[in-house]
Amino acid sequence: xxxxxxxxxxxxxxxxxxxxxxxxxxxxxxxxxxxxxxxxxxxxxxxxxxxxxxxxxxxxxxxxxxxxxxxxxxxxxxxxxxxxxxxxxxxxxxxxxxxxxxxxxxxxxxxxxxxxxxxxxxxxxxxxxxxxxxxxxxxxxxxxxxxxxxxxxxxxxxxxxxxxxxxxxxxxxxxxxxxxxxxxxxxxxxxxxxxxxxxxxxxxxxxxxxxxxxxxxxxxxxxxxxxxxxxxxxxxxxxxxxxxxxxxxxxxxxxxxxxxxxxxxxxxxxxxxxxxxxxxxxxxxxxxxxxxxxxxxxxxxxxxxxxxxxxxxxxxxxxxxxxxxxxxxxxxxxxxxxxxxxxxxxxxxxxxxxxxxxxxxxxxxxxxxxxxxxxxxxxxxxxxxxxxxxxxxxxxxxxxxxxxxxxxxxxxxxxxxxxxxxxxxxxxx
Amino acid sequence: xxxxxxxxxxxxxxxxxxxxxxxxxxxxxxxxxxxxxxxxxxxxxxxxxxxxxxxxxxxxxxxxxxxxxxxxxxxxxxxxxxxxxxxxxxxxxxxxxxxxxxxxxxxxxxxxxxxxxxxxxxxxxxxxxxxxxxxxxxxxxxxxxxxxxxxxxxxxxxxxxxxxxxxxxxxxxxxxxxxxxxxxxxxxxxxxxxxxxxxxxxxxxxxxxxxxxxxxxxxxxxxxxxxxxxxxxxxxxxxxxxxxxxxxxxxxxxxxxxxxxxxxxxxxxxxxxxxxxxxxxxxxxxxxxxxxxxxxxx
Numbered sequence: 256x257x258x259x260x261x262x263x264x265x266x267x268x269x270x271x272x273x274x275x276x277x278x279x280x281x282x283x284x285x286x287x288x289x290x291x292x293x294x295x296x297x298x299x300x301x302x303x304x305x306x307x308x309x310x311x312x313x314x315x316x317x318x319x320x321x322x323x324x325x326x327x328x329x330x331x332x333x334x335x336x337x338x339x340x341x342x343x344x345x346x347x348x349x350x351x352x353x354x355x356x357x358x359x360x361x362x363x364x365x366x367x368x369x370x371x372x373x374x375x376x377x378x379x380x381x382x383x384x385x386x387x388x389x390x391x392x393x394x395x396x397x398x399x400x401x402x403x404x405x406x407x408x409x410x411x412x413x414x415x416x417x418x419x420x421x422x423x424x425x426x427x428x429x430x431x432x433x434x435x436x437x438x439x440x441x442x443x444x445x446x447x448x449x450x451x452x453x454x455x456x457x458x459x460x461x462x463x464x465x466x467x468x469x470x471x472x473x474x475x476x477x478x479x480x481x482x483x484x485x486x487x488x489x490x491x492x493x494x495x496x497x498x499x500x501x502x503x504x505x506x507x508x509x510x511x512x513x514x515x516x517x518x519x520x521x522x523x524x525x526x527x528x529x530x531x532x533x534x535x536x537x538x539x540x541x542x543x544x545x546x547x548x549x550x551x552x553x554x555x556x557x558x559x560x561x562x563x564x565x566x567x568x569x570x571x572x573x574x575x576x577x578x579x580x581x582x583x584x585x586x587x588x589x590x591x592x593x594x595x596x597x598x599x600x601x602x603x604x605x606x607x608x609x610x611x612x613x614x615x616x617x618x619x620x621x622x623x624x625x626x627x628x629x630x631x632x633x634x635x636x637x638x639x640x641x642x643x644x645x646x647x648x649x650x651x652x653x654x655x656x657x658x659x660x661x662x663x664x665x666x667x668x669x670x671x672x673x674x675x676x677x678x679x680x681x682x683x684x
Numbered sequence: 685x686x687x688x689x690x691x692x693x694x695x696x697x698x699x700x701x702x703x704x705x706x707x708x709x710x711x712x713x714x715x716x717x718x719x720x721x722x723x724x725x726x727x728x729x730x731x732x733x734x735x736x737x738x739x740x741x742x743x744x745x746x747x748x749x750x751x752x753x754x755x756x757x758x759x760x761x762x763x764x765x766x767x768x769x770x771x772x773x774x775x776x777x778x779x780x781x782x783x784x785x786x787x788x789x790x791x792x793x794x795x796x797x798x799x800x801x802x803x804x805x806x807x808x809x810x811x812x813x814x815x816x817x818x819x820x821x822x823x824x825x826x827x828x829x830x831x832x833x834x835x836x837x838x839x840x841x842x843x844x845x846x847x848x849x850x851x852x853x854x855x856x857x858x859x860x861x862x863x864x865x866x867x868x869x870x871x872x873x874x875x876x877x878x879x880x881x882x883x884x885x886x887x888x889x890x891x892x893x894x895x896x897x898x899x900x901x902x903x904x905x906x907x908x909x910x911x912x913x914x915x916x917x918x919x920x921x922x923x924x925x926x927x928x929x930x931x932x933x934x935x936x937x938x939x940x941x942x943x944x945x946x947x948x949x950x951x952x953x954x955x956x957x958x959x960x961x962x963x964x965x966x967x968x969x970x971x972x973x974x975x976x977x978x979x980x981x982x
Contacts, residue, residue: 260703264705272980347979348709350815350816351707351709351816352812352813352814352815352816352979353976353979353980354709354710354711354712354976355709355710355711356711357711358711359708359709359710360707360708360709361705361707361708361709362705362706362707362708362709363703363704363705363706363707364706365706366706366707368815368816370814370815371814374810374811374814374815375810375811375815377736377740379739379740379743379744380736380739380740384735384736384739387732387735388732388733388735388736391726391728391729391731391732391733392729392732392811392815392817393815394726394729394817395728396728397728397731397732420743
């Protein structure tokens with residue numbers, strides 16, 4: 256395997272966040288701490304209980320620890336992991352937004368990272384001026400922008416408004432312009448966050464297509480995502496981060512398979528107590544998601560209903576009647592068994608600003624036992640706001656059946672089927 | 685999954701083993717490693733940011749770029765009336781408006797650079813958490829755009845002063861001291877950048893400084909010979925040592941000396957130059973340290 260040169264080498268990388276100490280933002284606190292230190296008294300600014308609780312001493316939190324991997328030229332490598340596994344920290348380190356606490360990262364050639372499109376657009380400047388500004392922010396030389404200007408404008412599809420200030424653009428136009436610029440970067444290494452794929456379906460297709468093109472032209476791509484379908488279609492290799500460490504890396508099928516089967520259905524409830532880290536955007540956010548048997552006797556079984564329930568907070572989508580929630584139910588093979596949305600039978604429900612609880616039931620005696628997961632998408636006025644994959648899930652155990660065979664039945668469904676039998680003619684003796 | 689172009693050059697693998705890495709990210713780089721080469725590679729970003737600063741500020745205003753000239757003119761007129769005519773603080777024989785313009789222009793340049801540099805980490809936070817670029821680019825670009833504005837104002841001053849001379853109301857005749865202008869501008873930029881970088885680094889830790897810096901810069905103006913010439917302060921006055929300790933004092937006096945030909949002890953500029961070097965070094969060191977941890981805090 257000596258064929259391609261190494262493009263990225265990550266060696267023993269760790270990132271530690273100090274909780275607590277960064278909160279000291281007032282000069283007086285520092286003065287108090289210094290004087291206390293001089294007088295040999297305990298620091299009055301340390302939170303009460305910090306000294307007695309060994310768990311809180313220093314309040315260090317390693318977002319990543321001992322992470323090593325290598326990427327060769329032309330590889331498309333995916334990074335998967337649960338929320339909080341360290342994916343975003345890894346992205347920030349690779350994009351040089353923050354520095355590692357330990358270890359080194361070495362890269363070869365021009366690196367571009369896209370954690371967002373249209374970063375640094377100035378509202379007062381025209382689309383054309385912003386192409387130059389944003390291009391420069393992304394590391395393009397002016398000559399490069401000049402050479403590609405017409406192409407970028409054509410790709411964005413907003414030729415007629417290119418000399419209008421960006422503040423008059425719709426959010427869709429801004430995204431299109433931002434993406435058009437990003438798509439014309441020609442880095443040797445491209446680092447892409449899944450966040451990019453938030454947008455309308457058309458935009459998602461474009462961004463996927465762009466990544467495929469990059470890979471085909473021998474570019475090295477690092478791609479962070481929750482979307483296993485995208486991983487499978489794009490990546491040659493996948494790195495699975497778990498709790499800040501590399502849990503597994505190897506061929507896509509092996510790692511994705513292991514990741515999915517590990518991501519079992521035991522996570523039946525998720526609660527996001529901090530708004531900033533909850534899935535969503537500044538329009539709507541998910542507060543909690545839960546799945547439980549109905550009636551709630553604590554155990555899922557084939558013959559009882561399953562209730563899916565989410566709490567969603569509308570932050571500033573004024574027209575609550577145009578907020579919609581789509582849910583997909585998937586099995587272990589990532590196959591969507593069915594999809595449903597809030598507006599199917601509640602066209603008038605007003606999800607105006609505030610917190611709303613919505614739920615639906617999957618009837619019992621329907622699904623073939625196994626592991627199930629939920630994907631959730633939230634739309635406002637027909638535009639995708641955010642999506643989360645496999646947020647929660649549940650396991651339906653095999654029912655106890657009469658008869659000799661207790662193995663798993665084939666198929667997606669298992670519902671009461673009534674067999675009938677009649678003898679149509681008497682047998683000849 | 686094998687790549688189609690498996691036939692890479694044979695030295696590809698060997699090259700990869702040690703070879704040259706373009707980007708090396710390590711836990712800590714010493715503060716003195718400035719990486720000027722990288723700033724040079726990003727010079728187009730610097731140019732774009734200067735362009736943005738210059739074009740975007742006056743958008744949506746009726747007078748547009750004329751404000752560049754109106755701002756120092758109005759301030760000078762105010763100072764001329766209040767401090768010149770009423771308090772009689774200006775030097776006799778020089779039209780008060782010219783007298784104040786010669787100090788107000790360099791002073792607002794100085795104050796502007798400090799204020800903008802001090803806020804650079806905060807105003808650019810949305811950018812800094814999404815993209816990498818040398819973090820010194822925004823302060824350098826705001827310094828460059830302020831310098832450009834200042835040069836336009838200087839040109840305006842010459843026209844203004846020439847009108848005085850032609851109309852015969854004041855025999856404006858600057859001397860050889862005009863040659864000191866480039867040196868004064870550079871000294872002033874370095875002093876402002878150094879001070880601004882120090883404040884920028886400290887504001888990441890102490891947010892209170894955000895509010896304090898505005899007052900501090902105003903206070904500093906009264907401790908500099910902006911509204912009165914140094915010559916008007918008696919040598920035995922208790923405020924004189926304070927004024928002389930201020931490194932911007934020789935620079936402001938220098939601008940007056942260069943633009944109006946007033947008396948000036950040019951040797952005091954050495955003091956400013958030493959202070960500028962110390963402040964700049966301290967500023968760069970503190971800023972680089974703060975910038976690194978800043979992305980983790982915002």
